[in-house]
Amino acid sequence: xxxxxxxxxxxxxxxxxxxxxxxxxxxxxxxxxxxxxxxxxxxxxxxxxxxxxxxxxxx
Numbered sequence: 001x002x003x004x005x006x007x008x009x010x011x012x013x014x015x016x017x018x019x020x021x022x023x024x025x026x027x028x029x030x031x032x033x034x035x036x037x038x039x040x041x042x043x044x045x046x047x048x049x050x051x052x053x054x055x056x057x058x059x
Contacts, residue, residue, distance in 0.1 A: 025046070032042050 027045070029042055032045075033039065
């Protein structure tokens with residue numbers, strides 16, 4: 001009997017999104033800083049977003 005290799009699409013998506021999310025956050029912060037948004041507001045936004053995502057269980 002020959003074992004068939006199992007194609008797991010979720011593993012590939014997990015590998016992609018592990019690197020994609022920090023990249024998107026970095027690019028978003030860079031974009032906001034290029035638009036001359038105060039660094040304190042950007043840091044506060046990151047803090048509030050991470051707190052919110054932690055409360056709803058995403059992070």
